[in-house]
Amino acid sequence: MNLRESTGIALGAIRANKLRSFLTLLGTIIGVASVIAVVSFVQGMNRFVSEKLLDAGSNVFEIDKFGFITNNDDYINALRRPDLTIDDAEALRLGVRHAAIVVASNGNSERIHYRARHLDGVKVKGESAGYEVINDYTIEQGRHLTEEDDQHRQLVCVLGPEVTEELFPGRDPIGKEVRIGEQTCQVVGVTKAKGKMLGQSQDRFAVIPVRTFQKFKSERGSITIDIKSLDQAALPVAIQEARNLLRGRRHIGPGKPDNFGITTADTWMEFYRTLTGGIFVVLIGVASIALVVGGIVIMNIMLVSVTERTREIGVRKALGARPHDILVQFLVEATTLSLSGGILGILLGVGLSLLVGAISPLPAGVSVPAILLGILMSSLVGIFFGSYPAFRASKLDPIEALRYE
Amino acid sequence: MLIRIHDLHRVYEVGSEQVHALNGVDLGVGANEYVAIMGPSGSGKTTLMNLIGCLDTASSGSYRLDDVEIGRMSDDDLARIRNQKIGFVFQTFNLLARADALHNVELPLVYAGIKHEERRKRAREALELVGLADRMKHRPNELSGGQRQRVAIARALVNRPSIILADEPTGNLDSTTGEEIMVAFEHIWRQGNTVIVVTHELDVAAHANRVVRMRDGKIESDTPNPQRRAAGAPA
Numbered sequence A: 001m002n003l004r005e006s007t008g009i010a011l012g013a014i015r016a017n018k019l020r021s022f023l024t025l026l027g028t029i030i031g032v033a034s035v036i037a038v039v040s041f042v043q044g045m046n047r048f049v050s051e052k053l054l055d056a057g058s059n060v061f062e063i064d065k066f067g068f069i070t071n072n073d074d075y076i077n078a079l080r081r082p083d084l085t086i087d088d089a090e091a092l093r094l095g096v097r098h099a100a101i102v103v104a105s106n107g108n109s110e111r112i113h114y115r116a117r118h119l120d121g122v123k124v125k126g127e128s129a130g131y132e133v134i135n136d137y138t139i140e141q142g143r144h145l146t147e148e149d150d151q152h153r154q155l156v157c158v159l160g161p162e163v164t165e166e167l168f169p170g171r172d173p174i175g176k177e178v179r180i181g182e183q184t185c186q187v188v189g190v191t192k193a194k195g196k197m198l199g200q201s202q203d204r205f206a207v208i209p210v211r212t213f214q215k216f217k218s219e220r221g222s223i224t225i226d227i228k229s230l231d232q233a234a235l236p237v238a239i240q241e242a243r244n245l246l247r248g249r250r251h252i253g254p255g256k257p258d259n260f261g262i263t264t265a266d267t268w269m270e271f272y273r274t275l276t277g278g279i280f281v282v283l284i285g286v287a288s289i290a291l292v293v294g295g296i297v298i299m300n301i302m303l304v305s306v307t308e309r310t311r312e313i314g315v316r317k318a319l320g321a322r323p324h325d326i327l328v329q330f331l332v333e334a335t336t337l338s339l340s341g342g343i344l345g346i347l348l349g350v351g352l353s354l355l356v357g358a359i360s361p362l363p364a365g366v367s368v369p370a371i372l373l374g375i376l377m378s379s380l381v382g383i384f385f386g387s388y389p390a391f392r393a394s395k396l397d398p399i400e401a402l403r404y405e
Numbered sequence B: 001m002l003i004r005i006h007d008l009h010r011v012y013e014v015g016s017e018q019v020h021a022l023n024g025v026d027l028g029v030g031a032n033e034y035v036a037i038m039g040p041s042g043s044g045k046t047t048l049m050n051l052i053g054c055l056d057t058a059s060s061g062s063y064r065l066d067d068v069e070i071g072r073m074s075d076d077d078l079a080r081i082r083n084q085k086i087g088f089v090f091q092t093f094n095l096l097a098r099a100d101a102l103h104n105v106e107l108p109l110v111y112a113g114i115k116h117e118e119r120r121k122r123a124r125e126a127l128e129l130v131g132l133a134d135r136m137k138h139r140p141n142e143l144s145g146g147q148r149q150r151v152a153i154a155r156a157l158v159n160r161p162s163i164i165l166a167d168e169p170t171g172n173l174d175s176t177t178g179e180e181i182m183v184a185f186e187h188i189w190r191q192g193n194t195v196i197v198v199t200h201e202l203d204v205a206a207h208a209n210r211v212v213r214m215r216d217g218k219i220e221s222d223t224p225n226p227q228r229r230a231a232g233a234p235a
């Protein structure tokens, strides 16, 4: 029958009973809203994580004292391992043949002064040459730190744009001397802004040569070594070379475990995937339950509607409606009902993910496939749970239906 | 003959008992007749009307409408015949409460698969014919009983059926309004339609040109209307 008519009837019924309709549709609304929110959120996270992890390309791996540690016991044990040193980094630089770049780094948080101005909580990073590739820094003004800066333990630094804005408002920072902790360094460069990641500024830092950094520090601490292999294919070879070299330097016998950690972007991705996979499964489960409950409520309300409108069905049949016409009418009504819930759910879900994106550091975008999924799911709920009431309506005997009080 | 009914039976099973609502009815109705069916309560008038209107099928016997046997038809075929050939007018009007007069009248055309503009046009014409040109946008609860019944008549007419069936169309109306409705039926009949009206009231039956009396599921008498007072039946 006429689609417009059936849709009109359903929308009219929704308008006539706003509260009842809202309660009827609550399950569907919640179900669809959570699907939209979860999918948008996880998609946003995925995009974000892969972008960030692959900042320097996927062929980078990192060696440090701890590696990928997820529990406290492992951490306590790892504390007893020997520190990684600049010498280790130097050995790797010379010995890992499939490495394109080897960068040693260390870091802490310091206060930075320029004359009367100062800035707290600045991430101070000691880095060796090539750090700009690993960290994906581009220079805005001045120059990057070089191999010579490092070898001669120069007192120079490259600042993040947030730091220069705070310390040198409206002035040229190049050549100025800032005090980082106890030491004075000359500013040689400023990087381009990178914006925020997980709500934290990526532009509030100062880079100094790693050897300068190690010299400043009374207790040196373990460094981190990032290695970029020649290309993607060379990554496993480079990892193996680095491992063998370090094991050799530390005289680790065959069969004994490494006393250092190697992490790749894959390690993080893997961890991230199990994490979000879990969230995904749980929330999709919750959403499905909400949708099934929503569907049952819709089925119930449609059965009530069929009973209430028995006479109308009789009249329609007397005027020439075939069983099929009645079936379609009630299916369209049920689907219109559930789809209205779906659309409200989509609005709610989108609102929710935009809200999360606005007030928390977690990224969340509106996902078009998620919206389509929401529309599809709510339609299917309507068709599936509407079919029994619609079938009952279509099978009503016209005379009985006309006589119904 | 438009309607040809032979030895028609309709038996209801109530518990272990059988109720013979129709017990061997023979009836023929030609095109453009105006028939009144009378008889005591429970004599089977409504049952017969439902069978003629293809809302129900007989237990045995034959009913041919336009020379087509109705007894063996599928639900879809019956629906199509109701839509194309039958126009119902009920005692309780049976209009859709949420739809306005125009929409109610359009309904048979919706199931006939007629396009929206054409539907509108024909529904308007039908409403004008029953004198409700100024009430098209009114809902049933905004209309008087007589007006409601006229909407129902417009609805019965709109798809140009062969037969108008009315089961006690004045039963819920006062006598003045009932008379108006009967004038409307007379008008329809004069336009060439076949009209069958069930009634308890002699005044109402007086409009018809033939009176069929039923008793206990059978036809007791079938006579040309001696009281017919309208001047000159059409040729």
Ligand SMILES: Nc1ncnc2c1ncn2[C@@H]1O[C@H](COP(=O)(O)OP(=O)(O)OP(=O)(O)O)[C@@H](O)[C@H]1O
Binding pocket: B012, B013, B014, B019, B020, B021, B039, B040, B041, B042, B043, B044, B045, B046, B047, B048
């Ligand atoms: N669905 C049914 N089930 C059982 N018996 C029925 C059913 N419908 C009608 N009957 C019986 O069939 C007989 C004829 O009923 P019908 O409704 O045709 O009478 P009627 O002549 O229209 O009466 P009234 O003037 O009161 O409307 C009655 O005895 C009634 O009890």
Ligand SMILES: [Mg+2]
Binding pocket: B045, B046, B047, B167
């Ligand atoms: Mg009756």
